[in-house]
Amino acid sequence: MTAESPIKLDQFLKLMGVAPTGGAAKMMVQDGHVLVNGETETRRGRKLMSGDRVTVAGETFIVALTVQRSLE
Template sequence: MNTSDNTIKLDQFLKFVGIAPTGGQAKLMIQEGDVKVNGTIETRRGRKLISGDKVTVEGQTFEVEIN
């Protein structure tokens, strides 16, 4: 998590919440269009997320919370 600008990359977030066991798995899920950010399919694994963003994978939605 990059706390200096209060963001986290999408692939890192998927690992952090336990959706993807590895960065490679996260990358595949994102590239295959399996991940939505705020209701829109996101294919950029480096997409920066901020607090309040909602990430949806396999019907589960996670809210980004960065302290």
């Protein structure tokens, strides 16, 4: 069995297209514009796991991490 790897909050915001750059993601988080599981999160390095809910500007994203196995 393989454990899922967490993703950092700022990386997640970039991946979802909420923030165009890492710097923009950092500012959004530090300025208190991001909620994780209903609570304001100011740590851009917060590790997210599957099932976490990230809310920005009234839009909520549910984290769904997947594990892929290499066929090599």
